[in-house]
Amino acid sequence: MPAVENTIVICAGGACISAGEISVKESLESTLKEYALDEVVQVVETGCMGACDLGPIMVIYPEGIFYQKLNSENVKKIVEEHLLKGRVVKEFLYTGPAGEVKEKPQEELPFFKKQVKIATRNLGVVDPLSIEEYIARDGYFALTKVIKELSPDKVIEELKKSGLRGRGGAGFPTGLKWEFAKKAESNVKYVICNADEGDPGAFMDRAILEGDPHTVVEAMTIAAYTIGATKGFIYVRAEYPLAIERFSHALETAREYGFLGKNILGTDFSFDIEVRIGAGAFVCGEETALINSIEGKRGIPRVKPPYPAQKGLWNKPTLINNVETYANIPPIILHGGDWFSQFGVEGSRGTKVFALAGKVNNTGLVEVPMGITLRELIYEIGGGVPGGKKLKAVQTGGPSGGCIPEKHIDTPITYDTLKELGTIIGSGGMIVMDEDDCMVDVAKFFLEFTVEESCGQCTPCRDGTKRMLEILERITDGEGTEEDLEKLKELGEHIMKTSLCGLGQTAPQPVLSTMRYFWDEYEAHVKEKRCPAKKCKELTRIVIDKEKCVGCTACARVCPVDAISGSVRNPHEIDSEICTRCGSCLEVCRFGAISKVSP
């Protein structure tokens, strides 16, 4: 068999797949065959490389040339030019906003260079279906070290030293959590992995499960050894079929290799993991609701205390962590708690994976040391806001979080600083918004989500959020009063104080936070019946400037509701009664004659 000359690593993360990775891979493989290169060129699918906006992506080694935005056609050309003739195909390389072309952006761009990868260390590097590749990257070494050398107390000590805090949202110190679960007395204990990632805008857990499932298997097994559990569950949302598939595969191979199941690594220690699939309920991300769901019940939260570490699954002591938290465990065990705590800042140690989404040039996943500023994250790593628009705010923490306005973007990101700003790190979603986004609309959007997802168990959350939404709808419809603003605030504060679980207690946060920083926008909606971002339909009209309109009829032809009238070469007019503000006409007008106005 001839030796492999090139390895092509192709990103098979969820985002690249949805952008067409499968047809790219098929075309790549058939072209390689066509030129009889299939024996000397190896194609490896990896997990998410992080740069979702560039996808589908592949990197050709040994040179490390990075090709982006692939499709089944251009990949053929790359085989013919790059592999056959040794010429890099410039037109499919990374091209920056200023037109600069880079062969190896992964070594040059801040998006890649500024990252410190711990939890996501194997993403885009290993084949998620290969346990050998995971082992080659020190996989299962931490488990071996724990079983052969470390006492459970020593594991907990290292975790405490590391300063790792839960990455799922609440930020509870992980070492302490493990200690509680270990100290709880019971002959049966459970380990759970919360993979019910649901915060809009957060997708790191999905990427880890799809790209490096073994790290979670290894970490859960370490956890079981530490606290004395023999059974574990991973609760994955049904919306993530690929994650379920790859994780299930990892379980099977880990069992074959003796890292899971009976007598792990030839010792007395036995532990196994079972996959439980959600069925579409955001509230199941709350740990006690998740436990109820594993028990085959409705996913409604329980009253705390008792905490799961005392009474969890089937009322037995249960350790529950989220995916990203687990992904940090093997490196901490291998390199020590002190190593991990060198990254980050006091109170927020280590790195955090952030998901950049919304109005930002480089969308995707980045892992950076805690304490980085939003400016670095959005402008250096994220490449700024597209279209030269002005950054308005960044939403963090999903429906439990709030907005950070542009004026605070030099704040370092830590658990504590974000709390002071009225939001949370949450699970790490960062939704970037620009001047075209209306903050009242954003608040309304999250409330719609909460109303939909409230489990209905306690009144403040079930009814309170609904009333808040009604008020917000009045405001965006131009029927709000100043009294409504007061009511909104008061109601929000009550809901936070009186709801049963974390979701209800934080549900008003997106509203209160936008009221805190964008009060003038709320007032404009209420007092002047005006939407400054020209987003709210009822407060906005689309008009044609008669001076600029040449009567080309493009707008009238594209209007889906026939709201535009006028004859050829004469200025057109929009009937606001019929117009749905869809904006189709704005996009087609080549003379800049159409604009949105809010009185």
Next chain:
Amino acid sequence: MSFEEVKNTVKKIYEQVKSENLEERDNLINILHAIQEHYGNYIPLEAAEVLKELTGRPLSEIYEVLTFYTMFSTDKRGKYIIRVCKSLPCHVTGGAAVLKSLKDVLGIDYGQTTEDGLFTLEESSCLGLCGVSPVMLINDEAYGNLTPEKVRKIIEEIKEKERSGVK
């Protein structure tokens, strides 16, 4: 479909799921997923009666679970379930226009099924593909970077596939 048929099917699935899982207790949700898959996107109400007998749990509890989770349906749904992400990252990157074109091309609203029984439109919370928003999931397949034109094309392709499959 008779009650006898549902009874036998559900019983078989129940035993199957029980034997596959490590933990036999309370795997109701996994069983419901399996039943739904068997019947193609829905769970016949009679299944709850059968599960009552098999699990020994009150019927009310089984209904509770069956109706709590948005992914379970007791109504027949289309062959293709389209789940459109309605979360903020998709919203700020043009999700509303995508949704509108989807509703237009299918001629249905949320929760409805097309007359030919092919498509059911549902809303979904975040699908975790925010890097390529707006996004939708059709059965298990995700589609990203959507535009109204792309949506029309995807739906047309599925329809075309179905038409040629029938021949």
